Amino acid sequence: MSTPTGFMDYKRELPADRNPLERIKDWEEFHKHFSEDQLRTQGARCMDCGTPYCHTGIELPGGASGCPVNNLIPEWNNLIYRGLWREALDRLHKTNNFPEFTGRVCPAPCEGSCTVGLIGDAVTIKTIEQAIIDKGFDEGWVVPQPPLTRTGKKVAVVGSGPAGMATAAQLNKAGHTVTVYERADRIGGLLVYGIPTMKLDKKIVQRRVDLMEAEGVQFVPNTEIGTTVPVEQLMSEFDAIVLCGGSTKAREVEIEGRDLKGVHLAMDYLNGTIKSYLDSNLTDGNYISAEGKDVIVIGGGDTGTDCVATALRHGCKSITQFGTHSKAPLERDQINNPWPQFPNVYTLDYAQEEARALYGQDPRAFSVLTKKFVGDENGNLKELHTIQIERTVDETGRKIYKEIPGTEKIWPADLVMIAVGFEGPENTLIEKLGLAQDRRSNVKAKYGDYRTSVDKVFAAGDMRRGQSLVVWAINEGREAAREVDRYLMGTTMLP
Ligand SMILES: Cc1cc2nc3c(=O)[nH]c(=O)nc-3n(C[C@H](O)[C@H](O)[C@H](O)COP(=O)(O)OP(=O)(O)OC[C@H]3O[C@@H](n4cnc5c(N)ncnc54)[C@H](O)[C@@H]3O)c2cc1C
Numbered sequence: 001m002s003t004p005t006g007f008m009d010y011k012r013e014l015p016a017d018r019n020p021l022e023r024i025k026d027w028e029e030f031h032k033h034f035s036e037d038q039l040r041t042q043g044a045r046c047m048d049c050g051t052p053y054c055h056t057g058i059e060l061p062g063g064a065s066g067c068p069v070n071n072l073i074p075e076w077n078n079l080i081y082r083g084l085w086r087e088a089l090d091r092l093h094k095t096n097n098f099p100e101f102t103g104r105v106c107p108a109p110c111e112g113s114c115t116v117g118l119i120g121d122a123v124t125i126k127t128i129e130q131a132i133i134d135k136g137f138d139e140g141w142v143v144p145q146p147p148l149t150r151t152g153k154k155v156a157v158v159g160s161g162p163a164g165m166a167t168a169a170q171l172n173k174a175g176h177t178v179t180v181y182e183r184a185d186r187i188g189g190l191l192v193y194g195i196p197t198m199k200l201d202k203k204i205v206q207r208r209v210d211l212m213e214a215e216g217v218q219f220v221p222n223t224e225i226g227t228t229v230p231v232e233q234l235m236s237e238f239d240a241i242v243l244c245g246g247s248t249k250a251r252e253v254e255i256e257g258r259d260l261k262g263v264h265l266a267m268d269y270l271n272g273t274i275k276s277y278l279d280s281n282l283t284d285g286n287y288i289s290a291e292g293k294d295v296i297v298i299g300g301g302d303t304g305t306d307c308v309a310t311a312l313r314h315g316c317k318s319i320t321q322f323g324t325h326s327k328a329p330l331e332r333d334q335i336n337n338p339w340p341q342f343p344n345v346y347t348l349d350y351a352q353e354e355a356r357a358l359y360g361q362d363p364r365a366f367s368v369l370t371k372k373f374v375g376d377e378n379g380n381l382k383e384l385h386t387i388q389i390e391r392t393v394d395e396t397g398r399k400i401y402k403e404i405p406g407t408e409k410i411w412p413a414d415l416v417m418i419a420v421g422f423e424g425p426e427n428t429l430i431e432k433l434g435l436a437q438d439r440r441s442n443v444k445a446k447y448g449d450y451r452t453s454v455d456k457v458f459a460a461g462d463m464r465r466g467q468s469l470v471v472w473a474i475n476e477g478r479e480a481a482r483e484v485d486r487y488l489m490g491t492t493m494l495p
């Protein structure tokens with residue numbers, strides 16, 4: 001234990017983010033660091049409760065509870081308190097290959113289930129995680145560690161998101177020769193094309209890719225398996241194949257006016273900007289710009305929030321984010337959402353904080369259903385027609401949305417982004433390999449086992465579980481590597 005009364009002696013504190021009005025002028029990360037003294041104090045708040053739910057990583061209603069990669073949180077909190085940074089880094093790398101990603105983008109289910117959170121404010125776990133790994137890189141402690149011997153077995157990983165990267169890192173550590181195929185021009189999956197640069201600087205992703213290459217992993221971008229390279233070639237050349245292709249089929253809204261000019265899928269909007277920024281600092285103009293436009297984002301989740309932040313940086317005229325869900329309560333509902341479930345409470349994410357700083361209010365409109373898009377005589381989007389809805393459940397527990405008469409509204413808009421989620425993985429690869437799918441169209445493979453219906457083919461990450469979180473992708477990638485190693489060698493030492 002750091003200090004027995006730390007959780008009573010010190011308040012939870014977080015480093016102040018960059019000023020919202022300043023940070024919307026650029027595309028740089030918005031989080032700042034604490035000093036080592038401040039981190040030591042925050043580490044001292046961990047009371048080593050004996051049953052640390054923070055590292056359990058189980059799924060409860062409403063999301064994960066505890067850390068899905070089972071980070072040894074109380075141990076590194078204590079090491080930080082004692083100033084043992086190098087040891088803390090080793091502890092962190094035992095369970096998480098990429099803490100520099102999760103320390104930046106994880107929603108921190110660990111904090112939702114922190115025992116201090118039962119009677120006060122949770123320990124600032126995510127901030128400490130990022131500080132440990134960032135210091136590790138700054139000090140030059142994170143260096144390539146290639147395996148001492150090779151097994152002679154060859155594994156192909158399809159998709160280079162966090163699941164593919166974690167699978168590759170672990171299999172390489174076990175001595176297998178790993179090739180990662182990626183259809184995009186850059187390695188990283190949604191870490192690069194998806195999550196905006198202000199949440200995760202792409203140099204941070206490339207730094208890890210470079211390290212893995214130095215350890216012996218081969219990355220092959222611009223190569224789509226099933227198209228550029230036939231699946232038969234992969235099946236004959238490799239001893240095992242791990243599919244980590246993500247869950248990228250966007251869900252559509254099928255309403256009148258969808259074809260109007262100015263209505264776009266969120267991923268086309270986000271990725272156009274990211275690619276143009278990385279290629280040319282946005283000078284090539286190859287992106288959908290929100291500059292000077294009245295923008296509406298349909299979808300209240302993370303992807304929608306990233307669209308809001310991107311539109312603000314483009315210099316939009318106004319921004320509104322629609323969600324079909326109602327406004328969350330200010331405090332956790334102790335009956336329906338008790339600890340250690342992930343707390344469903346009203347918060348402002350970075351983009352909403354920025355919009356409020358600029359326009360004086362939260363850009364979100366809750367319980368709103370879009371009924372139709374209306375355009376002008378040239379087919380350009382002009383306005384959206386909506387109605388307020390109320391969510392109830394029927395006798396079987398199924399959610400039903402009831403429209404409230406008299407709440408119809410017209411919103412002027414010339415740019416709309418649709419961010420209503422993802423339907424599952426794309427079909428090409430699945431069909432070409434003849435893989436069984438589950439009822440949600442994901443590749444069928446059991447959690448913890450990862451074997452698909454086809455011999456020597458495994459699946460992990462969003463492609464197996466559906467659109468989820470970076471930390472779950474890392475968890476599945478690590479575990480899938482363990483099962484592939486067992487399949488290849490008959491036994492495994494991987495965790
Ligand atoms: C906009 C957005 C923001 C998000 N923000 C967060 C966040 O803040 N925090 C968080 O924890 N999670 C976030 N997520 C979710 C998170 O990014 C994903 O859960 C995670 O990246 C899944 O990892 P993965 O490796 O399974 O798949 P992905 O990251 O989707 O990677 C799959 C890769 O496979 C490639 N691929 C597919 N088919 C083929 C093929 N046939 N051949 C070659 N390559 C192929 C794709 O091009 C892609 O690069 C966000 C998601 C989105 C869309």
Ligand code: SF4
Binds near residue numbers: 066
């Ligand atoms: S990976 Fe996420 S859940 Fe795990 S310790 Fe880090 S912030 Fe918490």
